[in-house]
Every structure is written in C-alpha cells, then in structure tokens.
Amino acid sequence: MRRALVLTLLHTSPRHVEVFERLFARLRTQDVYSDLPEIRLSHVVREDLLQRAISAGVLPEDTHARAVRILYEATAGSDAVLCTCSTLGPAADEAATKAAKPLLRVDRPMAAQAAQTGRSIAVLATLKCTLAPTVNLIADEVARISARADIAPVLVEGAWDAFEAGDATRANSLISDHITLAGQAGANVIVLAQASMVDALTNTDVSVPVLTSPASGLAAVLDAIKERV
Numbered sequence: 001m002r003r004a005l006v007l008t009l010l011h012t013s014p015r016h017v018e019v020f021e022r023l024f025a026r027l028r029t030q031d032v033y034s035d036l037p038e039i040r041l042s043h044v045v046r047e048d049l050l051q052r053a054i055s056a057g058v059l060p061e062d063t064h065a066r067a068v069r070i071l072y073e074a075t076a077g078s079d080a081v082l083c084t085c086s087t088l089g090p091a092a093d094e095a096a097t098k099a100a101k102p103l104l105r106v107d108r109p110m111a112a113q114a115a116q117t118g119r120s121i122a123v124l125a126t127l128k129c130t131l132a133p134t135v136n137l138i139a140d141e142v143a144r145i146s147a148r149a150d151i152a153p154v155l156v157e158g159a160w161d162a163f164e165a166g167d168a169t170r171a172n173s174l175i176s177d178h179i180t181l182a183g184q185a186g187a188n189v190i191v192l193a194q195a196s197m198v199d200a201l202t203n204t205d206v207s208v209p210v211l212t213s214p215a216s217g218l219a220a221v222l223d224a225i226k227e228r229v
Contacts, residue, residue: 004038005225008078010071012050012085016195016214017043020084023218033222037229044074053087053129054160067091068098075101079228082106082221086125086193086213089133102224106217107134108141110191114149114211115141118189121151122182124175125193126159134193152187154178163196175200183208 009020024041027033049070052063059067067088072095074081080102083092092105114121115138123138125131131153142149156178162171175197182190183206190210192198198212 002037004040005036005079005229006040006042006077007221007225008042008044008074008081010067010074010081010083010085010088011043011045012047012088013196014045014047016084017045019195019198019214020218023215027215027219027222033226036222036226039079039222039225042078044070046070050085050087050129054127057128058132059087059090059129064088064091064094068095071095071103072098075099075103080104080221080225082217084195084214084217086134086195087127087130089137102221102228104217104221104224105137106195107137107193107213109216109220110211110213111137111141113216114138114189114191115145115147117209118149118187120187121149121189121191122154122185122187123151123191123193124154124156124178124182124197126156126163126171126175126197127194128155130193131155134191138191152182152185154182159197168199172200172203176204179204179206179210182206 049067053059068091082104084106086107089105096103123135135151135153156175159171159174188208192212195214
C-alpha cells in the first residue's frame with residue numbers, strides 16, 4: 001500500500017485553511033491528478049509573520065529569515081511545501097534554493113499568466129507590504145519572457161481594516177470598486193495580490209481577466225508532486 005504524501009501549506013491567516021482545503025478537494029477530482037496517491041494537507045498558520053510585515057510596511061529582514069527557516073524546515077516532514085502568503089513570497093523563493101523537495105510560492109503561476117497576457121497590468125492589494133513583492137514578481141516574469149508591460153500598483157485603502165474588523169462585505173465592496181476602476185483606467189489584466197481578496201470577485205463584472213493566486217498556485221504544487229511520484 002502506497003503511503004499518503006504530505007503537502008504542507010504555510011498560511012498567515014487561519015481563514016486560508018478552509019479556502020485551500022476546498023480548492024484541494026476540487027482539484028483532486030480532475031482527471032489530470034487521478035493517478036496521484038493519497039495526499040494529506042498539513043496547515044501551518046503563522047499570523048505573527050504577516051503582522052510584523054504590516055507593522056513595518058515591508059517584510060523585515062529578521063522576519064524574512066524566520067520565514068525562510070520555517071519553510072525550509074517544513075520540507076523535512078513533507079513531500080512538498082506551498083507558501084500561500086504573497087508577502088512572504090521572497091522568503092519562499094530563497095528557501096526553495098536550499099530545498100531538495102518542491103517548495104513554491106502561491107503567486108508565481110498568477111504572475112506568469114499576467115506577464116504573458118498583460119500589456120497594462122493593475123496589481124491590487126489591501127496591504128502595503130504585499131504590493132512590492134507582487135509587483136516585483138510580475139516584473140521578473142515580464143523580463144523573463146522579454147515582454148513589455150506597464151505595472152500599476154493599487155493599494156485598496158480600508159479593505160484590510162474591514163477584514164480585520166470582521167466586515168467582509170465592506171472589504172469585498174472596496175476591492176470590487178477598485179477592480180472596476182482599474183478596468184475603466186485601461187488595465188487589460190488585473191491581479192489580486194492576496195488570497196483573501198478572492199471573494200470580492202463574486203459581485204464584480206469587468207471585461208478583462210482578473211487573476212487570483214490560490215487555485216493556480218495549488219495546481220502548480222500538485223503538478224510538482226506529480227513529476228516526482
């Protein structure tokens with residue numbers, strides 16, 4: 001009998017546990033993953049890492065180093081690791097260079113898609129500390145394929161405070177309004193930098209693609225697992 005594989009996910013919010021469990025269950029029904037053995041998700045929630053970044057406005061060096069260590073150490077008991085927080089993305093990239101197993105950041109597939117399809121890319125985030133890592137990642141992907149694109153960072157003021165206060169309706173409304181404004185301003189691709197922003201799409205109607213990271217990031221790590229088994 002084949003042993004169950006372990007996929008560890010590092011979150012900075014407990015809300016993401018249910019989101020990724022739901023996405024995982026949906027992806028596992030797809031034919032492309034039908035030959036994978038059983039996979040068990042292991043969730044590590046470290047809200048403190050994001051809180052330090054929020055307080056500083058950027059990811060502090062000591063917090064970056066701590067995230068690198070946490071991610072790398074997670075590979076010891078896992079078959080793959082996924083960092084679901086875009087703010088910690090640079091730490092995931094560094095940890096991946098040391099790891100012998102797949103260790104991915106959730107937003108790279110989204111960034112690659114944006115680079116491939118966008119000429120004018122609006123990047124929306126509810127936190128200042130998330131904007132720069134996401135914009136830099138997209139810029140790297142644009143450069144990697146020798147493309148040209150204008151990348152416009154947009155901070156959705158007030159949305160994170162609403163999330164923290166438990167007012168998801170207001171938070172999603174603010175995000176939805178900014179998605180609409182970005183489309184009206186000429187963006188031909190809109191990127192939502194944080195997994196927590198996905199629900200805002202429910203009441204949004206724009207004619208351009210709006211990219212999110214959870215589903216594509218989770219699919220990427222499952223693809224990486226598939227290549228190894």
